[in-house]
Amino acid sequence: MKPTQTHGFISDRDIMIAVTSNIIGITTLIFPRVIAQYTSAGDGWIAILIGGIVACIWSWVIAKIASSFPNQSFITYASYLLTKPMAVIITTLFIIHFILVTAYQVREVTVLAHQYLFDKTPIEVVSLLFLLVVVYGVSGSRAGIFRLIVIFFPTVIVGLLILVVMPLGLFKTENLLPTFQTDFQGHMKASLSTVGTFLGFSMLLFYIELVKEPKNTPKMAVKGVMIAVLFSFLIFLICIGTFGNATTRNLFFPAFDISKTVELPGGFFERSDVILFVIWTIIIFTTTLIFFDLIVLLMMMLFKNAKKMNIILGISPLIFLLSMLPVNYIEITNVGRFLTNSLFIFLLIVTILLGITYKVKGGNQN
Amino acid sequence: MRYVFTGNDKKTKNSSSDNNNNSSNNQGEFSLSIEKDLAKNLETIKTMLGNPSDLVVRETKVGSTDIKCAILYISGITNSDLVNNNILKAIQSSNIQLSKDQSNNNNNQSSNDQNNKQSNNTQSSDNQTSNNQPNNQGTNNSESNNNNQSKNSQSNNGQSGKSTQSNPNLLDQIYNEVIAITDVKKVTTLDEVSLALLSGNSLFLLDGEQTILVMDAAGSENRAIQEPQSESVIRGSRTGFVENINTNISLIRREVKDPNLRFDVHEIGRRSKQKLAVCYVAxxxxxxxxxxxNRRLKTIDIDFAPDSGFVEQWIEDSFLSPFPQILDTERPDKLTYNVLQGRIGILVDGSPFALITPITFGDAILSIEDYNQRWIIGSVLRLLRFFAIFIAVFLPAIYVALISYHxxxxxxxxxxxxxxxxxxxxxxxxxxALLMAITFELLHEAGVRLPKAVGQTVGIVGGIVIGDVAVSAGIVGPATVIVTSLTGIAAFAIPNYSMAVGLRVIRFVxxxxxxxxxxxxxxLLLIMxxxxxVNLxxxxxxxxxxxAPYFLGDLKNIFIRAPITTLIKRPPYIKPEDIKKINDGGPSSK
Amino acid sequence: MKCLKKVFFMVILLLLLTGCWDKVELEDRAFVYGIAIDTAEKQSEIKLTSQLIVPSQLSTLGGGGGSGPAFRNLSVTGETIIDTNREMIKQTSRVPDPTHIKVILFSEDIVKQPTLFKEYIDLFLREKDMRRGILIAVASGEAGELLSVEPQHEKIPTQYIGRLLETKGNLETIESIRVGDIQEKLLERESFPLPVIEKLDSKSVNYVGIAIYNGKKDQMVGLLKGDEAKGLSVLIEEKNTGTLNINVEGKSSTVELLKINHKITLVNNNPNNFEFKISLKIIGTIAEQFGNQDVMNAEVHDKFQLGLEQKIHEITTKAVEKLQKDYKTDVLELGPYLHHYHPKVWEQTKDNWEFGENNFSKSKINFDIHVMIERPGTINKTSDRNENRQ
Incomplete structure (x- = not known):
C-alpha cells in the first residue's frame, strides 16, 4: 500500500516494547546469581531498585537527546553535536561492540541449549541454526522486525509471569530474611552490575530516528525500562524466595532453574521448563535480532551505498566465527562480563559527550 | 481483430434472400465489419463462429412489411422463451408500416443529405405510427438522430466511402417500441457482436442496417442456490454463491441496500472473457x-480462469507463502460482512468462491457464525479454534520431539x-508419525475425490485398518494414532479451507x-x-x-468475540475511510 | 543471490543428513526410576543399584505384558556415581535415562559417614536431566534390598517407596524431602531431617522414623522413632498431620490433628543462655474413643483438650531433649530462625551453634501450646446404655 519508509513507521509504544525486549535477555537469566553474590539474603532488591532508577534516568537522557533530533540518524546528529570524525569513530565502536554482543548471544543460546536440551549436538550446529534464523529475521523489513518484537512481547510477558507465578508454592518468605545485612560496598557492586544488565536501552540512540513523532518517546522509553526493572525485580525475589540466597549463588542460570523446580503433576508437561525454554529462546532471539539489526543500521549509515543483504551476508560469518571463539564456559562468562563493562563505560562517555554538547548547542538545528 | 476465424468457405445458404449488395465480397474471406446486407452479415457471423450447430438463426419480416430481419442466439445459453415471446412475437406482430422508398437503398449520397432525409423520415414515421406521446417525440428523435449520425459517420470512416444506408428510424422504432426486453444495446462492431452472442445475448439484425441490437435474454441452465459445501454453519444463512456472477451480485445486492455499494466490473480471460466484479462500499x-x-486485476493476462483461485494467485502478494493472503468464501453473508468492514470482495464469473481482500492472519480463522451466536458462545468457540490450530500445527511435532529427545x-x-x-x-x-500423517492425508484426499456413497467406505477402511489393525500388528504405537487423529480433527476445526491446507503443510515441516x-x-521454526x-x-x-502493529481495540474481535455492541469500529489496520460502524450515521454519512 | 540460496539449502540439507545427534527414541531408553546407594565391600567404593523400568511388562495391551516383573535391578560398584552409572551401560542393552528418577535411597552406612552423603548428592543436582523434585530417603540396612521388594499395590518398588514417602497422615513421618531442598540446606550448612525406611518383608517396606542429619558434621547423627518422631513432626511440620493417642480418664482416645501452627520467638538473646518460646496452635478432632464420654459436654471437651495438650507437651519435650542432649543437632530450625530474624545475634553465635560451645544444646526451649478440639466427629457417643451401667 505504501512504499517502504525509512523514517517514522514505528510508534512510541513500539519503542517501549523494543526497550523492554532488548533489556530482558540473556543477562536476565544470569543476573540473580550475580546480585546474590554481592548481597545477603533478599537484599538485592535494593540494588535492583537503585540500578533501575539509574537506568531509567540514563535512558531518559539518551532518549531526550535522540528525540530532539526527530527523524535524524545517529550519525547525523552526532556529527552535528560532536564532529563528523568523532561521530564516525563512535559509530564504528558501537558496530564493533554490537558484533561482539551478537556473537556472545549466539553462543549463549548454545550454552543454554546444551545446559538443558542437548548433549552431543555440536555447538556449531546449534549456533549456526540460531544465527540463520536471526539472519532471516534481519533480512526482512525493519518494520517487520518491530512487528515481530511486538508479537513476541505478550508471549514474553506471559512467559515471565508463568516463571514468576508457578514457583509461588515453593516460595518461602524466610529466605528473604534477614533484611538489610548487606554492606555498602555490596550494594554498590550489585547496583552497578544491575545497571549493566539494563544497558539494553542503548539502542534508543539509534532507533528513535524511526519514530513517527518522538515527542513522548523519552517517557515511553523510561516506561520500557521500568517494565524490565519490574520483571527483574520479581524474578530476583522469586529466585531468592524459592532457592535461598546460597543456592541462587550457585546456580548457573537461576532464572531458568526456577522453572525446573516446579513440577506440574497431572499436566501434559510435567515440567514447565519446556514452555520456558521456548520462551527464553524467543527472548534471546529478540535481543540478538535487535543487535544484529543495529549493526546493519549503523553500517548503512557509514557506507551509504552498501546493500543491506551484502552487509548481512558479510557480517554473519564473522559473527559465527566470533561466537565459536570461546572454548569453555569460563571464557564465555568473562566475555559476557567484559562486554557489559565496556559498554557501560563507553555508553557513559558517549552520553556525557552528547549531553554536554547538547546543552551547549541545543537540539534540532539540523 | 485478434481472432482467428476459421470459417473460410463461404456458403450462400439462403438463396431466396435478395442480394442487393453493392460492395463486392470475394470468395474465401468474410468481412470484418458489419455490412448493410442481412444475408451477408448472417454469413459473416456464422463463419466467424465456425457455423456452430447450436446457433439459432431465425429470419423473418418486420411486422407486415417486407423488410427482412433476423434473430440470432445460441441455444442453451439463451432463454428461448424470452426470445420467442418478447422478441420474435413482438416483431412479427408489430404494426409497422413504411413508405416504399425507405425500403430501397439510397446509393451514393452524401452524409448531409442523408441526415436531412433521415430526420424527415423519422418524423413522418413517428407521426404515422405512434400518436400517444407527442411531447417526447422531439427529444427522442433528436437523440436518436444524433446517435445515428455519429455511428454512421464512424462506420463511414471505417468503410471508406461506401455507404449503403437504410432506414435507421425503423431500427430505432423497433428498439424503442417493439422489443419487450429492458437491456438492449446497439452494437456496431463484430467484436462486440461475437462477445454478446457468446455471452448468451440474442441479436437482432435488420436488413440494410449496420447497427445490430443486442438483447439480453441470457438464461442458461444455472445451479440452484444451495447451502455452501465448504463452509456450513449451524446458525446462519443457508445461501451459498453459485457459478453465475449475476446471481452472486444479486445475492449481495439483496443484503445491502446501500447506494454506495459498488461493483467495478473487469473482464478477465483473454479467451474466456469472464466478468469479474470488484465489490466494495464507497x-x-x-x-x-x-x-x-484494481491495478493488480488489470495485470491479469490469462486465457481462462476456471475458478477465482486463478485470480487469487495472480494478485496475491507473496506466492511463496503457505498462508492465504486472500480469503475465499462461498458465503454471501461473509462477503457482505467483510465488505461492510471496509474490505474488498472480488466475484469471478464461473466460480462460486468469492474473494475477500485485504485480510490478516486473524481473519482467516474466523467464522461468520461467531457473530451469529451469542458472544460468550462465540468467544469460547474462538478460543477453542485457536487451541485447534495449535494442535493441528504443533502436536505431531511436539510428540516426536518429546518421544525422541525429551x-x-x-x-x-x-x-x-x-x-x-x-x-x-x-x-x-x-x-x-510421518507414516500416519501421510496415511491420514491420503484418506482425506481420497474421501474428497470419491463419490459420497463410496466415501463412507474410505472412512471405515481408514478407521479400522489404520487405526486398529496397524496398532495390533505392532506397526505403529497407539499414541501415534491418537496424536494423528487428534491433529486431523483439529485441522477440520479451522473454518477456512485454504488456511487449513496451508497449516497442514507447515505441520510437516x-x-x-x-x-x-x-x-x-x-x-526456531516457530520463530521463522x-x-x-510479519513480513507478509x-x-x-x-x-x-x-x-502487530498493535491494535488493542481490535484484539477483542480476534481472541474472543466481544459483545456486538462493543465492536464499534471497523478494523483499523485496513484504514477504512469511515472507521465507526455503530452510532455514526452509517457508511453513507461520509 | 541465487548461488547463495543454493548454498543455504545445501547447508540445511547437510544438517538434515547429519542431524539427530541427541536423538534416542523412547523405546531405546532404559528409564531409571529409583537408585539405591550402598557402601561396597572395598573401601572408597560404592555399590549403586538402579531400578530400570521394563515397559513391556507394564503394558495393559495385548502382547508381551504380565508375566515377569516390570522392573530390572542392576547393581554395579565403582568409585563415583557417574562412573558406576557408565559401568551400568555394559549391562544394559539400552541407554540409561535419568530423567524420571523418583527416589534416591542412601544406606544408613553412607549417611552416617561424614561428608559422603554430600559428595554423592552433588551429581543429582549437577546433572541437567535430573529433576529437583527427586525424593531422598535413608534406608536402614542395605538400600539395594529395598528396591527388590515386590509390592502388591504398585508394579514397581520405587513407585511404592515414592508413594510411601509422599503419603501424609502419620505424625511419625515427615513431609517428603526433595533433592532441591537438600541443596539449600547443605549450602547453608543447616541440619535437616530425613525419612528412614526399612524392608519389612519381601512384600512391604516400613517407615521407620526420622533421621537427623547434622549440617555441620555432614553426617547423620541419630534417629527419632515413635513418640520422639511425633514430637519433632508436631514441631516442624505444617502440612503433614496425623493422630495422637491420649488418655482421658483412664481410657485411650485418639485425636486427629487437623492443623498445626507454630511460631518461634526468641525470649532471651544471651548467647550462652538462649531462650526460645515455640508457640503451637493445634486444631484437632476426636477420631476414636474407647471410653464413652459425652463429648458434647463442655467439661469432657476440656478434658480432651487438656489430655491432648499434655500429650503434645510430653512428646515435644522428649524430642527436643533428644535433639539437644544426645544429637546436639538443630533440626527445629531455630538456627535459621535466628539467622533470618535476629541476624546480629546469629552472627555472634553461628560458629558455636551446633558444635564448639554448642549454644543450641544450651538454650532453653519453652512451649506454649494451645489446643482446640474443633469437632467431635459425627457422633456424640456410641451407646448410652453402656454409660448408664458404669
Whole structure:
C-alpha cells in the first residue's frame, strides 16, 4: 500500500516494547546469581531498585537527546553535536561492540541449549541454526522486525509471569530474611552490575530516528525500562524466595532453574521448563535480532551505498566465527562480563559527550 | 481483430434472400465489419463462429412489411422463451408500416443529405405510427438522430466511402417500441457482436442496417442456490454463491441496500472473457487499497480462469507463502460482512468462491457464525479454534520431539505407558508419525475425490485398518494414532479451507524440524514462521495485524468475540475511510 | 543471490543428513526410576543399584505384558556415581535415562559417614536431566534390598517407596524431602531431617522414623522413632498431620490433628543462655474413643483438650531433649530462625551453634501450646446404655 519508509513507521509504544525486549535477555537469566553474590539474603532488591532508577534516568537522557533530533540518524546528529570524525569513530565502536554482543548471544543460546536440551549436538550446529534464523529475521523489513518484537512481547510477558507465578508454592518468605545485612560496598557492586544488565536501552540512540513523532518517546522509553526493572525485580525475589540466597549463588542460570523446580503433576508437561525454554529462546532471539539489526543500521549509515543483504551476508560469518571463539564456559562468562563493562563505560562517555554538547548547542538545528 | 476465424468457405445458404449488395465480397474471406446486407452479415457471423450447430438463426419480416430481419442466439445459453415471446412475437406482430422508398437503398449520397432525409423520415414515421406521446417525440428523435449520425459517420470512416444506408428510424422504432426486453444495446462492431452472442445475448439484425441490437435474454441452465459445501454453519444463512456472477451480485445486492455499494466490473480471460466484479462500499473502503486491487486485476493476462483461485494467485502478494493472503468464501453473508468492514470482495464469473481482500492472519480463522451466536458462545468457540490450530500445527511435532529427545518432560506414568506401547514398534517415532500423517492425508484426499456413497467406505477402511489393525500388528504405537487423529480433527476445526491446507503443510515441516533438533528445532521454526508472517502483506496491509502493529481495540474481535455492541469500529489496520460502524450515521454519512 | 540460496539449502540439507545427534527414541531408553546407594565391600567404593523400568511388562495391551516383573535391578560398584552409572551401560542393552528418577535411597552406612552423603548428592543436582523434585530417603540396612521388594499395590518398588514417602497422615513421618531442598540446606550448612525406611518383608517396606542429619558434621547423627518422631513432626511440620493417642480418664482416645501452627520467638538473646518460646496452635478432632464420654459436654471437651495438650507437651519435650542432649543437632530450625530474624545475634553465635560451645544444646526451649478440639466427629457417643451401667 505504501512504499517502504525509512523514517517514522514505528510508534512510541513500539519503542517501549523494543526497550523492554532488548533489556530482558540473556543477562536476565544470569543476573540473580550475580546480585546474590554481592548481597545477603533478599537484599538485592535494593540494588535492583537503585540500578533501575539509574537506568531509567540514563535512558531518559539518551532518549531526550535522540528525540530532539526527530527523524535524524545517529550519525547525523552526532556529527552535528560532536564532529563528523568523532561521530564516525563512535559509530564504528558501537558496530564493533554490537558484533561482539551478537556473537556472545549466539553462543549463549548454545550454552543454554546444551545446559538443558542437548548433549552431543555440536555447538556449531546449534549456533549456526540460531544465527540463520536471526539472519532471516534481519533480512526482512525493519518494520517487520518491530512487528515481530511486538508479537513476541505478550508471549514474553506471559512467559515471565508463568516463571514468576508457578514457583509461588515453593516460595518461602524466610529466605528473604534477614533484611538489610548487606554492606555498602555490596550494594554498590550489585547496583552497578544491575545497571549493566539494563544497558539494553542503548539502542534508543539509534532507533528513535524511526519514530513517527518522538515527542513522548523519552517517557515511553523510561516506561520500557521500568517494565524490565519490574520483571527483574520479581524474578530476583522469586529466585531468592524459592532457592535461598546460597543456592541462587550457585546456580548457573537461576532464572531458568526456577522453572525446573516446579513440577506440574497431572499436566501434559510435567515440567514447565519446556514452555520456558521456548520462551527464553524467543527472548534471546529478540535481543540478538535487535543487535544484529543495529549493526546493519549503523553500517548503512557509514557506507551509504552498501546493500543491506551484502552487509548481512558479510557480517554473519564473522559473527559465527566470533561466537565459536570461546572454548569453555569460563571464557564465555568473562566475555559476557567484559562486554557489559565496556559498554557501560563507553555508553557513559558517549552520553556525557552528547549531553554536554547538547546543552551547549541545543537540539534540532539540523 | 485478434481472432482467428476459421470459417473460410463461404456458403450462400439462403438463396431466396435478395442480394442487393453493392460492395463486392470475394470468395474465401468474410468481412470484418458489419455490412448493410442481412444475408451477408448472417454469413459473416456464422463463419466467424465456425457455423456452430447450436446457433439459432431465425429470419423473418418486420411486422407486415417486407423488410427482412433476423434473430440470432445460441441455444442453451439463451432463454428461448424470452426470445420467442418478447422478441420474435413482438416483431412479427408489430404494426409497422413504411413508405416504399425507405425500403430501397439510397446509393451514393452524401452524409448531409442523408441526415436531412433521415430526420424527415423519422418524423413522418413517428407521426404515422405512434400518436400517444407527442411531447417526447422531439427529444427522442433528436437523440436518436444524433446517435445515428455519429455511428454512421464512424462506420463511414471505417468503410471508406461506401455507404449503403437504410432506414435507421425503423431500427430505432423497433428498439424503442417493439422489443419487450429492458437491456438492449446497439452494437456496431463484430467484436462486440461475437462477445454478446457468446455471452448468451440474442441479436437482432435488420436488413440494410449496420447497427445490430443486442438483447439480453441470457438464461442458461444455472445451479440452484444451495447451502455452501465448504463452509456450513449451524446458525446462519443457508445461501451459498453459485457459478453465475449475476446471481452472486444479486445475492449481495439483496443484503445491502446501500447506494454506495459498488461493483467495478473487469473482464478477465483473454479467451474466456469472464466478468469479474470488484465489490466494495464507497465511503468505507480505503481508496489506496482499492486502487491497488484494481491495478493488480488489470495485470491479469490469462486465457481462462476456471475458478477465482486463478485470480487469487495472480494478485496475491507473496506466492511463496503457505498462508492465504486472500480469503475465499462461498458465503454471501461473509462477503457482505467483510465488505461492510471496509474490505474488498472480488466475484469471478464461473466460480462460486468469492474473494475477500485485504485480510490478516486473524481473519482467516474466523467464522461468520461467531457473530451469529451469542458472544460468550462465540468467544469460547474462538478460543477453542485457536487451541485447534495449535494442535493441528504443533502436536505431531511436539510428540516426536518429546518421544525422541525429551522424554523427561512427559509425566512419568505416561512415559512408561508410551514406552510400553512402543516397545514392539519397529520404526522411530518420526517415521511412524510421518507414516500416519501421510496415511491420514491420503484418506482425506481420497474421501474428497470419491463419490459420497463410496466415501463412507474410505472412512471405515481408514478407521479400522489404520487405526486398529496397524496398532495390533505392532506397526505403529497407539499414541501415534491418537496424536494423528487428534491433529486431523483439529485441522477440520479451522473454518477456512485454504488456511487449513496451508497449516497442514507447515505441520510437516515442523515434524521434520522436531525430528532433527527436538524442541529447539520447533522453536526456531516457530520463530521463522513468525518472521515470515510479519513480513507478509495482503494488499499492502500487514498480515500480522492486529497482533502487530498493535491494535488493542481490535484484539477483542480476534481472541474472543466481544459483545456486538462493543465492536464499534471497523478494523483499523485496513484504514477504512469511515472507521465507526455503530452510532455514526452509517457508511453513507461520509 | 541465487548461488547463495543454493548454498543455504545445501547447508540445511547437510544438517538434515547429519542431524539427530541427541536423538534416542523412547523405546531405546532404559528409564531409571529409583537408585539405591550402598557402601561396597572395598573401601572408597560404592555399590549403586538402579531400578530400570521394563515397559513391556507394564503394558495393559495385548502382547508381551504380565508375566515377569516390570522392573530390572542392576547393581554395579565403582568409585563415583557417574562412573558406576557408565559401568551400568555394559549391562544394559539400552541407554540409561535419568530423567524420571523418583527416589534416591542412601544406606544408613553412607549417611552416617561424614561428608559422603554430600559428595554423592552433588551429581543429582549437577546433572541437567535430573529433576529437583527427586525424593531422598535413608534406608536402614542395605538400600539395594529395598528396591527388590515386590509390592502388591504398585508394579514397581520405587513407585511404592515414592508413594510411601509422599503419603501424609502419620505424625511419625515427615513431609517428603526433595533433592532441591537438600541443596539449600547443605549450602547453608543447616541440619535437616530425613525419612528412614526399612524392608519389612519381601512384600512391604516400613517407615521407620526420622533421621537427623547434622549440617555441620555432614553426617547423620541419630534417629527419632515413635513418640520422639511425633514430637519433632508436631514441631516442624505444617502440612503433614496425623493422630495422637491420649488418655482421658483412664481410657485411650485418639485425636486427629487437623492443623498445626507454630511460631518461634526468641525470649532471651544471651548467647550462652538462649531462650526460645515455640508457640503451637493445634486444631484437632476426636477420631476414636474407647471410653464413652459425652463429648458434647463442655467439661469432657476440656478434658480432651487438656489430655491432648499434655500429650503434645510430653512428646515435644522428649524430642527436643533428644535433639539437644544426645544429637546436639538443630533440626527445629531455630538456627535459621535466628539467622533470618535476629541476624546480629546469629552472627555472634553461628560458629558455636551446633558444635564448639554448642549454644543450641544450651538454650532453653519453652512451649506454649494451645489446643482446640474443633469437632467431635459425627457422633456424640456410641451407646448410652453402656454409660448408664458404669
Amino acid at each position: 465511503g468505507i473502503v480505503n481508496q489506496d487499497i482499492l486502487d491497488e486491487v 522424554p523427561g518432560m512427559i509425566p512419568t506414568q505416561l512415559t512408561f505407558s508410551i514406552a510400553a506401547t512402543r516397545a514392539n514398534v519397529p520404526f522411530p517415532s518420526i517415521v511412524e 515442523l515434524l521434520l524440524a522436531a525430528s532433527i533438533f527436538g524442541l529447539y528445532g520447533i522453536t 514462521l513468525l518472521i515470515h508472517i 502483506k495482503s494488499m499492502g496491509v500487514p498480515y500480522s495485524a492486529p497482533f
